[in-house]
Amino acid sequence: MxxxxxxxxxxxxxxxxxxxxxxxxxxxxxxxxxxxxxxxxxFNESHFHDVVLKLPNKEYKAHRLVLCVWSDYFKEKLQGPSRSQRIRRLCEEWIGSNVGDHNVIGASARLRDAEKLGLVHLTSKCREIFCHYFTRLPESTWNSLSADHVDEILKSSEVVVGDEFHVLKKLETWVQSNGGLEKQTNVLVNTLLPQIRFRFMSAVQLKQVREGPMGEMLKQRLPGVLEDAFEFRAMAGEQAKVSHNREESQNTEAENCVSYKSPRLYFDFDFAGITQSRSSPFRSYRINNYNNESRPAVFFNKDGHCRRDSPDWRFECKAFQDTSGKDDPWRLKFVLSPGDHVQRSYHIAFLIREAKSGGQQPSMGEPELLVLVHKGTLTKEEDNDTTKKITLVTPPIFDKSPREVELCFVCNCFKN
Structure with a gap:
């Protein structure tokens, strides 16, 4: 059983x-x-294809998956970097070159197209132009930017501007045009205000900020930020060693806001003792302030050449033509020979404007104010002991050899 x-x-x-x-x-x-x-x-429907095979007299609509499965040749070709991405990048660069480095209005129009089409490199190019011509950016363009674009611009150390206070005032106009403080508080506290270099404002400007529309919000949401900036200014004026990070901050928002950030290319701000302190991570040099009251001119000799020497820099400028035709436009070439500040990275900006004096007819076309920005590293040449020269050349925008130009040169050097 x-x-x-x-x-x-x-x-x-x-x-x-x-x-x-x-x-x-x-x-x-x-x-x-x-x-x-x-x-x-x-796979049998051609309108689902993702590859087109072209022959001299015919083309076949095919599928990447099928070709890769059945052919090692196509597998190798189709699994490599996308050619369309390279072509897309080249197209973006070509469009960017047609916008030009000094065309703020063109960049404003192209930025909208770049966003719609997801053109990352072109978007970055337009924002770069906005940084260089920050003071000339139309209010309507600035106020229409998204918070992400504003954030990317405020992050940049290549913003060419009179001083940091101007940056904050520009941010205030954006806030008022986009719903006011009540609507933008979180974006300001978490994203935008941490990009403001409060330490590079004067004591008078910091006092105005404290008493201005953002003063109360800074006090409540970012406590210690303005106090840190006041302390930095006072100690830097005595050439004392200043910590670049707040060591015992108990507020993460405030800590992010006061952590050290590189200065921008300020053409109307006196760093005083800040840049002379050996503990400073940067040094700033400038030929001439540039504002409505102070626009020093550079004069050219009869050969279209000028030169200035200082303990820090040798500065030379020469007007020239690409060809010797009588009606051909003129350029300016700037050559900078730094002194002993070797092994430092640098950001440099030239602000150039034709001086209008003596009844002379203007020879400079658009833009009325030209901004050149460059960055690199100062190194010594291998074959001798001289420091590498920095050369910048303007576009051909002068109808004739200029006799006098308003010029401001700003350079921030950073320890490597």
Whole structure:
């Protein structure tokens, strides 16, 4: 009886295993068949293609997946970097070159197109122009920028501007045009205000900030930020060593806001003792302040050449033509020879404007104010002990050789 029962159990187990095997086989085969059948309907339709094979007199619409499965040649070709991405990048660069480095209005229009089409490099190019011509950016363009664009601009150390206070005032106009403080508080506290270099404002300007529309918000949401800036200014004026990070901040928002950030290219701000302290991570040099009251001119001799020497820099400027035709436009070439400040990275900006004096007819076309920005690293040449020269050349925007130009040169050097 027991043997009969054992035999029956064994037969049941064998039967169950066979049924399970048959079921799995059927499922597997059915799945492959169904998948092939379903996919086949798509692969046989040309409008689902993602590759076009072109011959001299004919073209075939195909599918990347099928070609890769059945051909090692196509697998190698189609799994490499996308050629379309390289072409897209070249197209973006070409569009950017047509915008020009000094065309603020063109950059404003192209930025909208770049956003719609997801053109990352062109978007970055437009923002770069906005940084260089920050003071000339139309209010309507600035106020229409998204918070992300404003953030990227405020992050940049290549913003060419009179001083940091001007940057904050520009931010205030953006806030008022985009819903006011009540609507933009979180964006300001978490994203935008941490990009403001409060330490590079004067004590008078910091006092105005404290008493201005953002003063109360800074006090409540970013406590210690203005106090840190006041402390920095006072200690830097004594050429004392200043910590670049607040060591015992108990407020993460405030800590992010006061951490050291590189200065921008300020053309109307006196760093005083800040840049002369040996503990400072940067040094700033400038030829001439540039504002409505102070626009010093540079005069050229009859050969269209001028030169200035200082303990820090040798500065030379020369007017020239690409060709010697009488009606060909003129450029300016600037050559800077730094002194002993070797092994430092630098950001440099020239602000150039034709001086209007003595009843002379203007020879400079658009833009009325030209901004040149460059960055690099100062290194010593291998074959001699002189420091590498920095050369910048303007576009051909002068109708004739200029006799006098208003010029401001700003350079921030950073320890490597």
């Amino acid at each position: 027991a043997d009969s029962k054992h035999q029956k159990t064994s037969k049941e187990n064998l039967s169950e295993k066979k049924e399970e095997k048959d079921m799995l086989t059927k499922v597997k085969c059915h799945s492959n068949g169904a998948l092939s059948e379903k996919l086949g309907a798509f």
